[in-house]
Amino acid sequence: MPLEPGRLLREARIRHGVSQERLAIRAGTTQSAISRIEKERVSPSVQTLAGLLHLLGEDLVLATRPRDAGIDRTQIDERLRMSEEDRLDYGRAFADQVIEMSPLPKREGWDL
Amino acid sequence: MTDTLPAKAPDLRRLLEPLVRHGVDFVLIGGMAGIAHGSSYPSYDLDVAYARDKANVRRLVSALEEIEVRLRGAPADLPFQLDERTLENGANFTFVTPFGDFDVLADIGGIRSYRDLVAAAEEKEIFGLSIRVASLDHLIAMKGAANRPKDRNMLEEYIVLADEIRRRAAEGEKG
Numbered sequence A: 001m002p003l004e005p006g007r008l009l010r011e012a013r014i015r016h017g018v019s020q021e022r023l024a025i026r027a028g029t030t031q032s033a034i035s036r037i038e039k040e041r042v043s044p045s046v047q048t049l050a051g052l053l054h055l056l057g058e059d060l061v062l063a064t065r066p067r068d069a070g071i072d073r074t075q076i077d078e079r080l081r082m083s084e085e086d087r088l089d090y091g092r093a094f095a096d097q098v099i100e101m102s103p104l105p106k107r108e109g110w111d112l
Numbered sequence B: 001m002t003d004t005l006p007a008k009a010p011d012l013r014r015l016l017e018p019l020v021r022h023g024v025d026f027v028l029i030g031g032m033a034g035i036a037h038g039s040s041y042p043s044y045d046l047d048v049a050y051a052r053d054k055a056n057v058r059r060l061v062s063a064l065e066e067i068e069v070r071l072r073g074a075p076a077d078l079p080f081q082l083d084e085r086t087l088e089n090g091a092n093f094t095f096v097t098p099f100g101d102f103d104v105l106a107d108i109g110g111i112r113s114y115r116d117l118v119a120a121a122e123e124k125e126i127f128g129l130s131i132r133v134a135s136l137d138h139l140i141a142m143k144g145a146a147n148r149p150k151d152r153n154m155l156e157e158y159i160v161l162a163d164e165i166r167r168r169a170a171e172g173e174k175g
Helices: A005-015 A020-027 A031-038 A046-054 A073-081 A084-101 B012-021 B030-037 B054-067 B084-089 B114-120 B136-146 B149-174
Strands: B026-029 B045-050 B093-097 B100-105 B122-126 B129-133
Touching: A005 A031, A005 A046, A020 A031, A020 A046, A031 A046, A073 B149, A084 B030, A084 B122, B012 B045, B012 B054, B012 B129, B026 B030, B026 B114, B026 B136, B030 B045, B030 B129, B030 B136, B030 B149, B045 B054, B045 B114, B054 B084, B054 B093, B054 B100, B114 B136, B136 B149
Parallel strands: B026 B129, B045 B100
Antiparallel strands: B026 B045, B093 B100, B122 B129
């Protein structure tokens, strides 16, 4: 399913063989308003989009699903087993390791 | 953009203890706050948000003097007078200290007010100190506002972490 509402509307409209002008008449709006939505110049509310799709004989179906952002849940599990102090001590030691291994220049002592 | 790293990660005990002892009104924010909640991302500095009222700025100056802060990334010949007036004339200060990099911030993207930050913060016992730690929701808002690549990665982790904490709390309530 296309993510952009404009594309979603355009594909449904073409699928039903309805011109922008005709959809505008059905919706009591202007062809340019339909065009702006389809060209993603304006972002319609969910209600507006659902209303336009309804006029094309379609229902808008909204759904959610967990996003896989590539977060390592085993690390989260490890951290949550630790006390806050242990997390911070671990974090500090880990940061020190990263600093040591990093190719980036390091500031020494008071050197700015 | 970080183009240099500190010699060491900050020593939280040494940085937080003077703040608490001087009675500074502050909230732990940034990567260390995220770590306290369970984040795995390393942090190379300690960030705190502070209340801007005169009495608190006075207490903060006393603590910063004790910590022996110096401006980070500033030319060596740039004069810096650590006093209430200087802090009142600015908002965010990034310091280098003998105990690591230390930032004190009053103007924080993504946060409506310091009062909001405090209201949602969690009081945690850390190194024998009672420390207010910014809520994961506020940390998410801050990361969203900062929106650098590393912030976006951390934001995703914070969202998953918040979800996991909520799930565990719900399971704990059930079982």
